[in-house]
Amino acid sequence: MDEKEKCIDCPHHTExxxxxxxxxxxLADKMITEEExxxxxxxxxxxxxxxxVRILFCLLGGEMxxxxxxxxxxxxxxxxxxxxRTLKQAGLVKYRREGKSLYxxxxxxxxxxxxxxxxxxxxx
Amino acid sequence: MDEKEKCIDCPHHTExxxxxxxxxxxLADKMITEEExxxxxxxxxxxxxxxxVRILFCLLGGEMxxxxxxxxxxxxxxxxxxxxRTLKQAGLVKYRREGKSLYxxxxxxxxxxxxxxxxxxxxx
DNA sequence: TGAACATATGAGTAATTGTTCATATGTTAT
DNA sequence: ATAACATATGAACAATTACTCATATGTTCA
Numbered sequence: 001m002d003e004k005e006k007c008i009d010c011p012h013h014t015e016x017x018x019x020x021x022x023x024x025x026x027l028a029d030k031m032i033t034e035e036e037x038x039x040x041x042x043x044x045x046x047x048x049x050x051x052x053v054r055i056l057f058c059l060l061g062g063e064m065x066x067x068x069x070x071x072x073x074x075x076x077x078x079x080x081x082x083x084x085r086t087l088k089q090a091g092l093v094k095y096r097r098e099g100k101s102l103y104x105x106x107x108x109x110x111x112x113x114x115x116x117x118x119x120x121x122x123x124x
Numbered sequence: 125m126d127e128k129e130k131c132i133d134c135p136h137h138t139e140x141x142x143x144x145x146x147x148x149x150x151l152a153d154k155m156i157t158e159e160e161x162x163x164x165x166x167x168x169x170x171x172x173x174x175x176x177v178r179i180l181f182c183l184l185g186g187e188m189x190x191x192x193x194x195x196x197x198x199x200x201x202x203x204x205x206x207x208x209r210t211l212k213q214a215g216l217v218k219y220r221r222e223g224k225s226l227y228x229x230x231x232x233x234x235x236x237x238x239x240x241x242x243x244x245x246x247x248x
Numbered sequence: 249t250g251a252a253c254a255t256a257t258g259a260g261t262a263a264t265t266g267t268t269c270a271t272a273t274g275t276t277a278t
Numbered sequence: 279a280t281a282a283c284a285t286a287t288g289a290a291c292a293a294t295t296a297c298t299c300a301t302a303t304g305t306t307c308a
Contacts, residue, residue: 030185031178031181031182031196032177032178032181032243034174036243036246037174037177037178037181038174039246040171040177040239040242040243040246041171041172041173041174041176041177042172043242043245043246044168044169044171044172044177044242045168045169045172045265047164047165047168047171047172048165048166048168048169048171048172049165049169049265049266050158050161050162050165051266051267052165053156053161053164053165053168054155054156054161057155057156057161058155061154065284065285066284066285066286067284067285072155075267076267076268076269077284077285077286078267078268078269078270078285078286078287079266079267079268080285081285081286081287082266082267082286082287083266084285084286085286085287086266091245091248097274097275099275099276099284100274100275100276100282100283100284100285101275101283101284101285102284102285102286108245110241110242110244110245111245113237113241114238114241114242114245115164117234117237117238117241118164118167118168118234118238119156119160119164120234121167121215121232121234121235121238122160122163122164122167124215169295173295173296175296175297189254189255190254190255190256191254191255199297200297200298200299201254201255201256202255202256202257202297202298202299202300203296203297203298204255205255205256205257206256206257206296206297207296208255208256209256209257210296221304221305223254223305223306224252224253224254224255224304224305224306225253225254225255225305226254226255226256
């Protein structure tokens with residue numbers, strides 16, 4: 001009997017048995033789209049830098065202007081500003097103006113949730 | 125009166141008022157450590173690539189061998205293997221051997237939680 | 249033991265990223 | 279209007295990263 005017959009859809013399932021062929025077929029339809037995967041990865045990319053993580057943890061304590069963040073995180077104004085831009089674009093922070101200062105804050109509960117889960121994960 | 129007197133701890137709070145000086149002082153102690161921030165950012169870095177995100181979403185459907193993932197995600201064996209290594213190092217996946225195949229699966233609930241929250245976040 | 253298969257790994261390369269430096273924008277008070 | 283302050287932005291550079299290619303490791307079966 002032709003072992004390879006059952007492997008039409010997967011050239012690799014010649015001998016590993018292709019036990020999961022059904023699972024693969026079933027998932028192929030519900031797979032996350034390329035677009036969704038892209039946006040999700042971009043979101044996590046915004047969380048993938050130490051400086052940005054520290055900024056977000058600052059903001060968990062409440063809204064804060066740029067120079068406060070600069071003080072707490074200990075990097076230059078320019079660096080903070082660039083990173084805030086990244087966080088803003090990812091929808092992780094928002095801001096309001098008050099006089100000369102811009103007050104940044106966490107955009108929504110997803111952010112704190114992801115940070116908390118991340119922190120849990122590393123402490124195990 | 126010397127306006128700058130109240131700004132000993134923060135050279136930037138000369139005129140933005142330093143309204144948050146108390147907040148800053150309070151937070152400075154409870155701030156996430158450099159080490160924690162590093163590990164958290166490394167964790168999210170593992171989630172910051174489209175291919176890895178797609179791999180993880182595959183695995184949410186159940187454990188799967190490398191060639192199944194390769195099939196679903198549509199990249200080379202080598203690329204999948206390299207990315208699985210990254211995911212493994214971040215503690216996001218685990219595997220077991222069965223014969224010649226390695227079956228990978230999601231390491232723990234944190235992973236699905238973060239992916240779900242991430243997906244929620246982008247669809248708003 | 250040797251061949252076939254499943255997967256991992258190292259080197260090399262093109263692309264991406266975080267920071268710094270210099271400068272621009274927007275706001276307030278004089 | 280001008281100066282001082284708070285923040286944003288663009289260019290440039292060093293460091294990191296994801297992929298490809300070639301090859302190595304580990305497993306099964308004859």
